[in-house]
Amino acid sequence: MSISGITNIALSGMRAQMTRIGAIANNVANSSTPGYARLNTSLTSTEPGVQAIVEPTTSDVDPATELTEMIEAEQAYKANAAVFETGADMWEMLMSIKRD
Template sequence: MSISGITSTALSGMRAQTARVGAIASNIANSSTLGYAKLSTSFTSVEPGGVQASVNPTDSDVDPATELTDLIEAEQSYKANAVVFETGAGMWEMLMSIKRD
């Protein structure tokens, strides 16, 4: 996989986790709203590499403890993708400095 492919895959992961956090925030904010349909996030891998998030309403109730656990998981996943993205960007910088010399 190329450096641009690595950074692109990491960026798609960060976008997917951002969508997940948005769904979690909506669930927590509307947990006491009558008739609110809990939002659930599902992930699909895309070619040539990466992930796409889909947010859909479900029939289940909002459990604040589960939402907070999911939020922690989303945070960790976002951070992991950010580290990969930063590493890829650093590799680009090193490659460009070698090319200039």
């Protein structure tokens, strides 16, 4: 796998977690709205990485569940960001070697 492929996969992971965090924020903001259906985010594997799919459910919003999901999304985002930064550092190192 190429360095650009690795960074693209990490970037898709960060985008998916941002979508997930957006759904969680929407759930928390609308938790007291009558008739609101909780949004659930599922992650699916795609050829260049991962994709987030947001779908309404029939369950109510539970603040403890939303907090747990937010922490999971934050940690997953940080992990993908670390992979992206490592790939960018490797790319920069290769470019400096090529110039010398």
